[in-house]
Amino acid sequence: MTRGIRRDGRVDRLCLPVEDWPESDRDLWQHSLVPSTTLFGEDGARAHLRPATNRAVAKGYGRWLHFLATRGELDADEPPGGRIVLDRVRHYVEALKAAGNHGSTIAARLEELRAAAQVMDPAGDWDWLKRPAARLRAGSSPKRDKRERLVSAADLYDLGLSLMAVAAGQRRPGDRLVNFRDGLMIAFLALQPLRLKNLADLVLGQTLVKAGGLWTVVFPADQTKTHAPIEVTWPDSLVAPLEHYLATIRPSLARRRRTSPIEAGDHLWISAEGRPLSEKRIHNAIKLRTAEAFGKAINPHLARDIAATTLAIEDPLHVRAAAPVLGHASLQTTEMHYQQATALHAQRALVDIVARGRKGSRRRDE
Secondary structure (H helix, E strand, O other): OOEEEOOOOOEEEOOOOHHHOOHHHHHHHHHHOOOOOOOOOOOOOOOOOOHHHHHHHHHHHHHHHHHHHHOOOOOOOOOHHHHOOHHHHHHHHHHHHHOOOOHHHHHHHHHHHHHHHHHHOOOOOOHHHHHHHHHHHHOOOOOOOHHHHOOOHHHHHHHHHHHHHHHOOOOOHHHHHHHHHHHHHHHHHHHOOOOHHHHHOOEEOOOEEEEOOEEEEEEOHHHOOOOOOEEEEOOHHHHHHHHHHHHHHHHHHHOOOOOOOOOOOOEOOEOOOOOEOOHHHHHHHHHHHHHHHHOOOOOOOHHHHHHHHHHHHHOHHHHHHHHHHOOOOOOOHHHHHHHHHHHHHHHHHHHHHHHHHHHHHHHHHO
């Protein structure tokens, strides 16, 4: 958490942004992010890491600096590495506990502090920060039991189909458009559980392409969390809904843009205001729809657990297929094509399992 909201509505920052860090800290951090401009030059210590990873560490270090500032211990003249001492870290952990943070969250804060410390004082031995972080993780029970929140992939897929089916009967145009969009998104996620960022980054002609009559989802290695490329076909059962969405629903959503300076561009998912649908909006929409349908909110990431669990329960012989379905591919170039082929077969196995589950549920209903 980087902000605190007071009862009077005012917002207090709990994390110092990089621009407010002491000059020495800021210079060291920014230098660590700079790649070399020459073939044999030396990159900054964190230049090879993803921006999202570096932002997380910067936020974690910003929390540490904010903590020191609130205690009057943030001395701009003190060497950055010299501030990270045992007694202060103990007080930091106590303050995080007192604020109600879970053990795994506190462990993450210590890991971020250690990563920043290696930038602020590369010659220092910061392994002593690993031990308390490991103990906190080992002693922390899960925040919530995921199993209680899971449904079957068939149930998730059925919800998506249901939302698309009822959309035509919605009286308000906005409801009709959003219902169909959310239904298609949920049904697709049930069969191809992309990570939220990749789901939001589906762009026509770039990461969702049509060639030879076949729709394909394509993400190069530099756009995936695991650095493994994704290339899977759009599920056959959802091709007709996708093409209806592209021909009718999406253009209607895009036309709803009024005062916003942000254009829809070629993003697949469009908001009710005609803008690209953000990760946060997708996350909230899926949680809302699943909470209404199942009495429990399922976030997009849980769709990945649902896919793996469905394969394990319904088709244990193909449980290993869950790894490529989820994009957990090997980084070795020699295995790249094998993993992509396996991902295609795994996706088809998941589609078949969902279809069998739906047939079984219909027979029970009859």
